[in-house]
Amino acid sequence: AQSVTQPDIHITVSEGASLELRCNYSYGATPYLFWYVQSPGQGLQLLLKYFSGDTLVQGIKGFEAEFKRSQSSFNLRKPSVHWSDAAEYFCAVGARPGGTSYGKLTFGQGTILTVHP
C-alpha cells in the first residue's frame, strides 16, 4: 500500500529565510507526486507535481521540489519565504495507470508553516 510521511508537523521560519519541507513516500514504483497548500478553512491548492522527466520541478509562488528516487523523497523548497506562505502543506502520491490505487491520492499528515516577521 502506498503511504506518505511528512516528518515535521510544525515548522517556524523567519520571513526571508529559506524553507525546506520534507516528504518521504512508500510505493512499489515511481508514483505521481504532488504538493498542495491549504489555508485555514479553505480547500487545497496544487503547488506543483511530478510525473516523469526532470527531477527538479518548479511550481507556483516560487516553490520547487526535487524527486530523489534513491531516497523515496520529494522535498519542497523555497529560497525566501513570505509571510503569506504561512499555511499547511501536504505532500501526496498517486498511483500510475494500472496501479490498484489508481484514481486515489494518498496524503501525508501535513506540515504547518508559521512565518515570523
Place this chain on the structure above:
Amino acid sequence: KAGVTQTPRYLIKTRGQQVTLSCSPISGHRSVSWYQQTPGQGLQFLFEYFSETQRNKGNFPGRFSGRQFSNSRSEMNVSTLELGDSALYLCASSFNSGNTEAFFGQGTRLTVV
C-alpha cells in the same frame, strides 16, 4: 473558468440523520473524487467517479455513498450520521480519471451534534 464548487459550505446535523453534499467540477472535467479531512485522521480518500461510474473506493463504511450525474456533477451521501463524521469534506475534479492534476473545492464543513 469557474473552479470546483461545493455546496453547502457549512452544515450542522444531528446524530442519526442523513446528509447530501454536492460538488460541481470544473467545466470539462469528468472525474470527481471525494476526501474526508479530520484533525485526527488527516485527508482520507472516499471515492472517485468518472463518467458516472465509481472507479475506486476508500476504506469507509457503507453509510458513505456517492453518485455522479451525466453533467459530471457529483453528490455524496452519508446516512445515519455519527459524531465521528464531523469533518471537512473536499471534492476534487480532474479532466480524466487518475491523478494527473486534481483541483479541489473549498469543502463542506459538516458538524454532527
